[in-house]
Amino acid sequence: MPGFVLLVRPRGDGDDEPGVGFTVSKKVGNAVTRNRIKRRFRELARAALRESGIAGADHVLIGRPGGNDIAFAELGEHLDSALKRAAKKLAAKAL
Known part of the structure; x- marks a missing residue:
């Protein structure tokens, strides 16, 4: 995605609550x-x-870089798309 990178990793601790973290380098x-x-x-x-x-x-x-230049609604669409792709990849690994 142009404004961010999404990393998703299953914890395997039995807690169903999704964790979240943010990082932006200098x-x-x-x-x-x-x-x-x-x-x-x-x-x-x-x-x-x-x-x-x-x-x-x-x-x-x-x-x-450039994440602030993208409209908020568009960033939301990009995040939804990235989450769907991550879910597909995790489902494929589980098989």
Whole structure:
């Protein structure tokens, strides 16, 4: 995805609550830029992970340069798409 990278890893601890983490490196921009991206990620995660998150897995959103330039609604669509692809990959590994 152009604004972020999504990593998903099953925990295997029996807890169905999806975990979430955020990281934005200094390569992305100054502190104001990084904090704005993280705030946007937190709001996206609140909405999307409850509905589309993979139960019992940790989700990490890694910010990429230009993430602030993308409209919030578009970032939400990208996250939904990334979560669907991650779910398919995890389902394929389970077989």
